[in-house]
Amino acid sequence: MTRRQSDVPSLQARGLVRHFGGLRAVDGVDLAVPPGEVTAVIGPNGAGKSTLFHCLAGAQRPDEGRIRLGERDITRLADHRRARLGIARTFQVVSVFPSLTVADNLRVGAENRTGASATARLLGLPDAARGRTRTAVEAALELVGLTELRDVRCGELPTGTLRLVELGRALASRPSVLLLDEPASGLDDTETGRLRVLLRGLADDGLAVLLVEHDMELVFGVADSVHVMAAGRIVASGPPEQVRENEAARAAYLDPVTGDAHGAADEPPSPSPRPPDDEDPRPLGVRGSQPPDEQGTPRDGER
Amino acid sequence: MLTIDLALAGLAVGAIAALGAVGLITSYRATGVFNLGFGALAMLIAYLLWQQVRVWGWPVVPAALFDVLVVAPAFGLLLERFVFRGLGRRGAGPAEMLAASLGVLVLLLGIAILTWGTESRLDPPTLFETGSIELWGGATVSEAALIDLGVVVGVAVVVAAVTRFTRFGAELRAVVDRRELAELSGVAADRVSAVGWAFGSMLAGLTGILLAPHVRLDPFGLTLLVLETIGVAVAARLASLPVAILVAVAIGVGQSELTRVQLEGKAQNLLQALQSNLFVVVLLLALLLLPRMVEVGSRASYPRVDAGTRTRLPALWWLPYPILLAAPLALGTEHLRSAQQIPALAIVFVSLVILTGYAGQVSLGQAGYAGLGALFAASLMSGKFLGLPEVPGLLALLLATLLVVPVGVLTGYPAIRRRGLALALTTFAVAVVVSRFVFAQPMFTTGLRLDHPWPFSGERSFYVLELVCLGLTLLLVRRLHTGRLGRMLVATRDSEGGAAASGVDVPGLKVFVFAVSAGVAGLGGALMGMSGRAFDAQTFDPLVGLIWFAAVVVFGVDSAAGAVLAAALIVGLDSGTRAGVSTIVIGAGAVLLSRMPGGALATARRLLGPLWTEDPEAGSGLRPGWGAVRLTPAGEALRGRVRRRAATAAAAAGGSGAVGAGAAGAGIGAATEVAARDGGRP
Numbered sequence: 001m002t003r004r005q006s007d008v009p010s011l012q013a014r015g016l017v018r019h020f021g022g023l024r025a026v027d028g029v030d031l032a033v034p035p036g037e038v039t040a041v042i043g044p045n046g047a048g049k050s051t052l053f054h055c056l057a058g059a060q061r062p063d064e065g066r067i068r069l070g071e072r073d074i075t076r077l078a079d080h081r082r083a084r085l086g087i088a089r090t091f092q093v094v095s096v097f098p099s100l101t102v103a104d105n106l107r108v109g110a111e112n113r114t115g116a117s118a119t120a121r122l123l124g125l126p127d128a129a130r131g132r133t134r135t136a137v138e139a140a141l142e143l144v145g146l147t148e149l150r151d152v153r154c155g156e157l158p159t160g161t162l163r164l165v166e167l168g169r170a171l172a173s174r175p176s177v178l179l180l181d182e183p184a185s186g187l188d189d190t191e192t193g194r195l196r197v198l199l200r201g202l203a204d205d206g207l208a209v210l211l212v213e214h215d216m217e218l219v220f221g222v223a224d225s226v227h228v229m230a231a232g233r234i235v236a237s238g239p240p241e242q243v244r245e246n247e248a249a250r251a252a253y254l255d256p257v258t259g260d261a262h263g264a265a266d267e268p269p270s271p272s273p274r275p276p277d278d279e280d281p282r283p284l285g286v287r288g289s290q291p292p293d294e295q296g297t298p299r300d301g302e303r
Numbered sequence: 304m305l306t307i308d309l310a311l312a313g314l315a316v317g318a319i320a321a322l323g324a325v326g327l328i329t330s331y332r333a334t335g336v337f338n339l340g341f342g343a344l345a346m347l348i349a350y351l352l353w354q355q356v357r358v359w360g361w362p363v364v365p366a367a368l369f370d371v372l373v374v375a376p377a378f379g380l381l382l383e384r385f386v387f388r389g390l391g392r393r394g395a396g397p398a399e400m401l402a403a404s405l406g407v408l409v410l411l412l413g414i415a416i417l418t419w420g421t422e423s424r425l426d427p428p429t430l431f432e433t434g435s436i437e438l439w440g441g442a443t444v445s446e447a448a449l450i451d452l453g454v455v456v457g458v459a460v461v462v463a464a465v466t467r468f469t470r471f472g473a474e475l476r477a478v479v480d481r482r483e484l485a486e487l488s489g490v491a492a493d494r495v496s497a498v499g500w501a502f503g504s505m506l507a508g509l510t511g512i513l514l515a516p517h518v519r520l521d522p523f524g525l526t527l528l529v530l531e532t533i534g535v536a537v538a539a540r541l542a543s544l545p546v547a548i549l550v551a552v553a554i555g556v557g558q559s560e561l562t563r564v565q566l567e568g569k570a571q572n573l574l575q576a577l578q579s580n581l582f583v584v585v586l587l588l589a590l591l592l593l594p595r596m597v598e599v600g601s602r603a604s605y606p607r608v609d610a611g612t613r614t615r616l617p618a619l620w621w622l623p624y625p626i627l628l629a630a631p632l633a634l635g636t637e638h639l640r641s642a643q644q645i646p647a648l649a650i651v652f653v654s655l656v657i658l659t660g661y662a663g664q665v666s667l668g669q670a671g672y673a674g675l676g677a678l679f680a681a682s683l684m685s686g687k688f689l690g691l692p693e694v695p696g697l698l699a700l701l702l703a704t705l706l707v708v709p710v711g712v713l714t715g716y717p718a719i720r721r722r723g724l725a726l727a728l729t730t731f732a733v734a735v736v737v738s739r740f741v742f743a744q745p746m747f748t749t750g751l752r753l754d755h756p757w758p759f760s761g762e763r764s765f766y767v768l769e770l771v772c773l774g775l776t777l778l779l780v781r782r783l784h785t786g787r788l789g790r791m792l793v794a795t796r797d798s799e800g801g802a803a804a805s806g807v808d809v810p811g812l813k814v815f816v817f818a819v820s821a822g823v824a825g826l827g828g829a830l831m832g833m834s835g836r837a838f839d840a841q842t843f844d845p846l847v848g849l850i851w852f853a854a855v856v857v858f859g860v861d862s863a864a865g866a867v868l869a870a871a872l873i874v875g876l877d878s879g880t881r882a883g884v885s886t887i888v889i890g891a892g893a894v895l896l897s898r899m900p901g902g903a904l905a906t907a908r909r910l911l912g913p914l915w916t917e918d919p920e921a922g923s924g925l926r927p928g929w930g931a932v933r934l935t936p937a938g939e940a941l942r943g944r945v946r947r948r949a950a951t952a953a954a955a956a957g958g959s960g961a962v963g964a965g966a967a968g969a970g971i972g973a974a975t976e977v978a979a980r981d982g983g984r985p
């Protein structure tokens with residue numbers, strides 16, 4: 001099913017703890033982001049999703065626990081070093097480079113995959129990776145559908161498009177792991193549909209994708225496994241179908257009746273045993289090149 | 304061991320410093336502007352009092368009351384109305400505010416120099432009789448010190464009471480927190496910050512008048528002295544008045560206690576330097592050690608104005624530069640000698656363009672690097688550098704440049720975690736420390752010989768050497784502005800998080816840029832010294848560094864061409880007119896910056912650009928909010944309709960999904976404008 005699953009390392013976190021003062025924002029989380037799959041993390045506001053995300057991306061250091069990329073321990077590695085190892089990310093609040101054009105935004109992502117000394121650039125030494133950079137930028141532009149806007153300065157584009165630019169920048173670095181922090185916020189239904197298709201395609205191509213998202217339609221439409229977080233812990237994990245039925249997940253986040261997100265955790269969640277993982281993790285019919293669908297259907301995942 | 308006598312003597316200076324710090328903090332909290340002009344205003348009011356009393360023969364107390372209660376507040380109100388209100392309304396960031404307040408400082412400095420000259424006056428009028436009171440145990444304290452202290456405590460109590468217990472205080476805090484929100488809930492924000500300006504200026508005037516009798520009256524010295532109270536304000540984290548007063552008094556007392564300590568030889572020199580510069584040392588230490596200042600707002604880096612960069616300029620536009628630079632070669636020796644300052648100063652300015660324009664790192668300390676370049680070159684040429692033999696001039700030039708680079712690395716480290724105001728103040732503090740502890744120390748600066756390097760000893764050939772150096776620097780700048788390195792810098796300035804996520808080593812890049820900029824400044828400084836054939840500490844005064852920064856900002860902080868023009872203008876005015884004129888011109892330009900975003904060159908391009916280009920958008924290629932093109936309400940509505948229609952069309956055709964239903968406002972307009980244009984092209 002996946003083409004290069006074997007040579008893509010998986011991102012693994014074991015026993016992550018991160019506290020701010022007395023608050024344990026992340027409280028002993030184990031998480032695996034395997035290649036060829038979309039792994040989603042959902043949960044109410046304040047559940048610690050973002051902190052977990054920041055620890056994985058390297059913007060924050062966990063107080064306890066280990067993070068591995070394949071065999072390599074990357075717990076103490078700075079964010080830019082992780083990026084160079086192939087862990088690309090997007091931001092909850094879009095952070096593209098407004099004074100650069102769309103293509104140049106992607107180029108920054110592509111050409112800094114290898115760390116090259118700034119002094120060498122200053123002295124004008126030749127850049128060996130130039131050809132590869134160009135190909136990667138063109139490919140990523142094509143993937144996110146921004147080829148026509150390539151020479152437009154990002155400061156002049158609306159948020160929805162900037163999300164795609166940011167995604168394109170992440171993809172232009174030819175990552176093996178893709179971390180997405182609420183990529184669908186600010187996107188309209190059509191754009192979300194396109195995003196879903198794109199993520200599915202990327203995962204099928206062997207990429208390890210982590211999705212932290214509020215849009216339940218997107219999560220349950222694309223994820224191979226879903227983890228529900230509440231109060232710093234993962235309270236339920238498994239394929240989307242199972243999680244939808246799971247009591248703990250419903251108590252923590254999903255509406256008891258409809259299975260929709262209800263936003264707030266009123267009662268302290270009880271840690272539940274992880275549901276068995278050995279079933280087919282892909283129960284959904286969403287595959288590769290399915291066109292964007294159901295313009296008019298109401299969205300499940302409205303906050 | 305403390306002695307009462309010395310402690311009481313230090314009290315006066317400490318109290319005045321406290322007054323300065325209280326003024327800085329309250330006006331900063333009330334207006335959101337860290338007003339560097341504060342120092343110059345204090346100096347100007349002190350000069351005014353001198354003029355009134357010593358020249359016009361006014362009685363001292365009424366004159367002082369008039370200056371402090373009428374002139375200074377009126378000046379503050381003028382500033383608020385004509386400079387800062389516009390900036391605040393436009394939502395300008397702290398960096399722009401800082402540049403404007405720097406403009407005020409430079410302008411006032413220029414006015415003082417033009418009116419009273421640069422020589423110091425030794426007879427500033429004292430406000431109080433210098434009688435002294437005998438205390439218990441036989442210690443005496445001057446009445447003046449007690450009155451100073453009383454004034455400080457009184458002011459602090461009033462400020463604290465007003466902010467704590469009155470409606471105005473609540474409004475003030477609201478305005479400082481969120482101006483727009485405060486206005487929405489019915490607070491007259493302009494009135495509140497006007498009061499803040501008036502009050503801050505009043506305290507500045509008072510500080511100047513009280514401080515002047517303790518020192519000589521000269522434009523640079525007194526201004527810098529008042530600016531040193533920034534250290535106290537920073538130690539109080541720009542928030543706490545009691546802490547500020549305590550720190551100021553402690554430094555004042557400490558300073559005077561240190562005079563008792565005697566050490567051997569060179570250590571004594573160092574101790575004396577420390578004793579007379581305790582405020583500066585505290586400033587630097589507070590900036591480096593304190594966790595965080597309580598900043599009002601925060602914007603990471605110096606903003607870039609997109610204006611005009613899309614305009615392709617005709618070749619004609621660049622023609623004046625080579626002509627301008629080559630012209631002095633045709634001049635006589637006398638003029639050529641003045642003109643030699645131009646390329647050297649231009650190189651220093653370019654170092655600022657690199658740091659502030661390209662990397663967005665505000666640096667007010669460029670005079671320090673330049674001075675060190677000159678000093679290193681002089682020591683190397685005179686055989687006084689670490690026991691090295693005399694080094695030939697050209698080699699000394701090269702080595703001096705390289706030697707400044709590590710200093711840049713060292714000062715670049717604080718920049719990793721600091722931004723905006725904190726970074727600006729840190730760089731300024733470094734320059735002041737370097738100036739006081741190196742440039743002002745005879746052991747480093749006596750017996751130095753600096754000359755044009757062989758084989759460029761002639762006036763003309765040296766000028767050519769300078770042009771070559773400038774050319775090489777501009778080539779270097781090109782590398783920093785284009786290609787991969789340029790993109791890395793722009794990316795880091797736009798979004799540090801985004802850059803790091805893309806694999807850019809942000810801390811490393813910042814230090815790198817500081818190092819390059821320091822080296823370039825060192826080269827410029829060394830050339831400045833060589834052209835004047837001497838190391839002159841005055842040339843590299845920290846305040847000169849502030850003027851340089853203002854000059855570069857006025858001509859466009861990311862324009863190397865602007866830097867060259869700025870250097871030519873300053874040198875030209877300095878040699879052609881009275882001292883102070885160039886400073887006034889630069890200061891006025893910086894104050895007016897709110898009306899010409901992006902600097903003079905960008906504004907000129909914006910106005911002239913459309914004449915040459917077929918692209919009708921180029922002239923108005925501004926960020927929304929800069930407001931170059933004003934439409935009537937009807938026109939706005941029409942433009943909105945047209946853009947919306949174009950947007951729908953573009954979305955349908957291009958499928959970029961550029962137009963989200965929720966997105967609105969200027970961003971979407973600009974996007975569709977572009978989309979429409981791009982769609983129109985084959």
